Amino acid sequence: MLSFDLTPEQQQLKQTARDFAAKEIIPVAARYDEAEEFPYEVLKKAWELGLLNLEVHPEYGGLGLGVLDSILVMEEINYGCAGMATIMSANDLASTPLLIAGSDAQKKRYLGQLTEECAFAAYGLSEPGAGSDAASLSTTYRKVGDDYVLNGVKHFITNGTVASWVVVFATKDKSLRHAGISCFVLPADTPGLTTHKMKGKLGQRASDTAELFFDDVKVPASALVGEEGQGFKIAMQTFDRTRPQIGAICIGVTQRALDESTRYALERKQFDKPIADFQAIQFMLADMAIDLEAMRLLTYKAGWLVDHGARSPIVSSFSKAFGADRAMHHCVNAVQIFGGFGYLKEYPVEKLMRDIKLVQIYEGTSQIQRVVIARNLLKG
Numbered sequence: 001m002l003s004f005d006l007t008p009e010q011q012q013l014k015q016t017a018r019d020f021a022a023k024e025i026i027p028v029a030a031r032y033d034e035a036e037e038f039p040y041e042v043l044k045k046a047w048e049l050g051l052l053n054l055e056v057h058p059e060y061g062g063l064g065l066g067v068l069d070s071i072l073v074m075e076e077i078n079y080g081c082a083g084m085a086t087i088m089s090a091n092d093l094a095s096t097p098l099l100i101a102g103s104d105a106q107k108k109r110y111l112g113q114l115t116e117e118c119a120f121a122a123y124g125l126s127e128p129g130a131g132s133d134a135a136s137l138s139t140t141y142r143k144v145g146d147d148y149v150l151n152g153v154k155h156f157i158t159n160g161t162v163a164s165w166v167v168v169f170a171t172k173d174k175s176l177r178h179a180g181i182s183c184f185v186l187p188a189d190t191p192g193l194t195t196h197k198m199k200g201k202l203g204q205r206a207s208d209t210a211e212l213f214f215d216d217v218k219v220p221a222s223a224l225v226g227e228e229g230q231g232f233k234i235a236m237q238t239f240d241r242t243r244p245q246i247g248a249i250c251i252g253v254t255q256r257a258l259d260e261s262t263r264y265a266l267e268r269k270q271f272d273k274p275i276a277d278f279q280a281i282q283f284m285l286a287d288m289a290i291d292l293e294a295m296r297l298l299t300y301k302a303g304w305l306v307d308h309g310a311r312s313p314i315v316s317s318f319s320k321a322f323g324a325d326r327a328m329h330h331c332v333n334a335v336q337i338f339g340g341f342g343y344l345k346e347y348p349v350e351k352l353m354r355d356i357k358l359v360q361i362y363e364g365t366s367q368i369q370r371v372v373i374a375r376n377l378l379k380g
């Protein structure tokens with residue numbers, strides 16, 4: 001049966017996140033963004049309210065909620081600040097390989113840590129030489145006795161310098177491409193692993209982005225997630241689950257752009273009337289509203305499909321590609337509606353425009369989403 005109703009629990013969860021964004025995030029978001037400072041105090045409060053790590057199962061201390069529930073929370077947190085939301089969703093990104101293929105011991109130790117304390121985790125796939133072509137990654141692992149030894153560099157890793165543990169993808173032989181890649185999970189203080197914060201981002205500046213250096217990092221056999229050679233599959237299945245969360249970023253930021261623009265258009269007068277009276281402005285607002293509705297339908301459907309066990313890479317990519325490209329377009333228009341004031345940090349829309357650009361890039365660029373979609377179409 002087709003239903004568009006949220007359950008009372010989902011409505012409550014969404015309201016809690018909305019109230020939190022209004023009270024704890026919006027008043028301080030610009031300050032953290034400007035200072036490029038990790039907003040630990042804000043996230044600690046979000047964690048205390050139970051707004052992080054929603055999908056961790058109850059046996060590891062979590063709520064065991066679904067992807068759709070995460071989307072509902074993410075939508076509201078992103079209304080407040082996409083940078084802070086990215087920190088939260090990076091925990092889900094790092095947790096998902098363990099949810100998909102982790103051993104019970106790995107889940108207890110690492111997912112359990114996220115629910116016992118306000119801790120952060122990182123997902124290390126991208127490298128300086130391997131972005132969109134993740135199968136060409138160069139970080140290596142080799143077996144030494146019962147252990148594995150990792151060497152290489154990851155970059156652009158969200159939560160990299162603040163994480164308590166990291167998931168990392170490495171190859172035993174680069175020439176094997178996908179088939180050579182395995183997934184590992186390890187504590188961030190493992191000897192040989194060092195991090196360096198990458199500063200100077202255009203947007204989402206409260207989020208932590210880092211390089212990770214693996215210099216003869218020795219991990220036990222128990223650090224392997226799933227089986228050897230399954231790493232690439234785990235990485236891609238992770239994105240099928242997490243890309244709808246990027247769709248949620250697009251909803252939250254575009255909703256904020258629409259609300260701010262509507263308010264401003266009604267207040268600002270030119271030619272002796274509110275600019276909202278001009279059809280050119282009205283059409284920009286109407287187009288935002290149309291796309292917001294479409295983003296919600298696509299993203300909720302993508303989350304619902306994952307929650308119902310129907311792996312659907314194409315719908316997850318629809319949600320991310322459509323959301324990212326439309327949200328970018330509308331945030332540029334929000335600045336346009338504010339005119340010169342939109343170009344100033346004193347007003348909220350320039351931050352929306354800077355923040356949203358990232359969603360066309362991470363977790364697979366907008367072009368790569370189309371590669372995934374076309375591949376699915378063409379294979380019949």
Ligand SMILES: Cc1cc2nc3c(=O)[nH]c(=O)nc-3n(C[C@H](O)[C@H](O)[C@H](O)COP(=O)(O)OP(=O)(O)OC[C@H]3O[C@@H](n4cnc5c(N)ncnc54)[C@H](O)[C@@H]3O)c2cc1C
Pocket residue numbers: 090123124125126128130131132133155156157158159201209358361362363364365366367368371
């Ligand atoms: C702030 C930030 C946070 C991030 N967080 C993480 C993280 O937590 N973990 C992680 O592993 N990674 C993370 N990333 C990395 C991100 O996923 C990569 O930047 C992204 O996958 C693109 O890779 P690239 O930057 O190397 O660009 P490239 O792959 O070099 O792409 C450059 C351009 O070429 C295009 N292109 C490439 N291949 C094709 C193709 N086949 N067809 C058409 N066009 C193509 C791309 O779409 C893009 O426009 C983050 C990045 C940023 C900026």
